[in-house]
Amino acid sequence: MGPLDIQHLGILGGGQLGRMSILAGRRLGYRFHVYEPKPGGCAGPVADSELNAPWDDTDALGQWAQRIELATLEFENVPRAACDTVGRHVPLRPSATILEIAQHRAKEKTWLSQHGYPVVPFAVVDRSNLATEIESIGWPAVVKTAAFGYDGKGQVKVPEGPVDAAALWQRLGSPESMVVERWLEHQGEFSVLVARNGQGQIATFPVAENIHRHHILHMSLLPARLSAQKAAEASAMAAQLARDLALEGLLAVELFLVDDRWIINELAPRPHNSGHATLEAALTSQFEQHIRAVVGLPLGDPALLRPAVMVNLLGDLWAAGEPRWEQLLADPRLKLHLYDKGAPAIGRKMGHFTVLDSDLEVARLLAERHYQLLAQALE
Ligand code: ADP
Ligand code: MG
Secondary structure (H helix, E strand, O other): OOHHHOOEEEEEOOOHHHHHHHHHHHHOOOEEEEEOOOOOOOOHHHOOEEEOOOOOOHHHHHHHHHOOOEEEEOOOOOOHHHHHHHHHHOOEOOOHHHHHHHOEHHHHHHHHHHOOOOEOOEEEEOHHHHHHHHHHHOOOEEEEEOEOOEOOEOEEEEOOOOOOHHHHHHHOOOOOOEEEEEOOOOOOEEEEEEEEOOOOOEEEOOOEEEEEEOOEEEEEEEOOOOOHHHHHHHHHHHHHHHHHOOOOEEEEEEEEEEOOEEEEEEEEOOOOHHHOOHHHHEOOOHHHHHHHHHHOOOOOOOOEOOOEEEEEEEHHHHOOOOOOOHHHHOOOOEEEEEOOOOOOOOOOEEEEEEEEOOOHHHHHHHHHHHHHHHHHOOO
């Protein structure tokens, strides 16, 4: 089936990454069908159809697959059985194999280290050897559930001292499998988005620099403040990963810089929060590239048009009602994105804004000031 025969694309997951992928894909003339267990998601309203049913509803998945010629996803924790069901009807890109690696920290870290990629010192553990493995990894350590973690959920940092393994395990929700990692004193967090299509064409976006607050991404700088050599190393590594995984789609590679060396933190086989600035700052956005890559179209040029700084808008900012957007919108270099998510909750990603300026430092200062004004309005 050639790319031009495809008209209807399916998206597994109904959140903002799906919403923005759909908006980009519509410009290329595609129609979109969302599958999402929970009603009320923000991708459905911009799609042609949405089906709400559980991930284990084989009949519903089969019916949904009748609407589409190709499936992709915006959420990597789609259960393997659901991927296989969809895959029996239509191609799923990225492949179920990539999803299986990326949705399980133990498999992901093991695969990466077996393929020669640099990862943090880690051990795969269960309840029985949790305490002993923390001691051998050394302090400070962090314990993460192998499956279903995001935005810092499902992980606990462990300070030096006696370990109460039973309490720790319970705090993590009594998971079957966990990963113990050494907590690294890094010089920064970065990410690279790489796209690869079925013809083997590869394109990497400029490296982004990511600043977190309370384990959630707060701000992304594009491009990262890095030497040309470090940036080139990171993109070469991401391109090699795309080849080794036989990727058809978009992959985000999260990195730590430790003693001037790259360490891979984790992989996400989908558009990524740190790539939102590409909507305005790059010749091709990550969302358009995602669609191009899964369909098998030639990839777009990821080159940066202008430096940009993105800031996440979490539900915390809605504590006193809808924030006053006028002040932000009065800055002509600022682009506001609201996801139409309904009920704001603490830590929930409700939108983001991007400030563009030919000088990255000017964009960073402006972005921080706009954010402070929003936060101050709550005091
Ligand atoms: P997720 O993004 O799925 O919640 P991550 O493993 O990326 O999980 O962890 C979230 C954040 O916690 C990271 O971006 C980083 O700031 C911090 N973190 C996680 N693991 C480590 C580590 N081993 N050393 C230092 N910081 C870490
Ligand atoms: Mg992460």
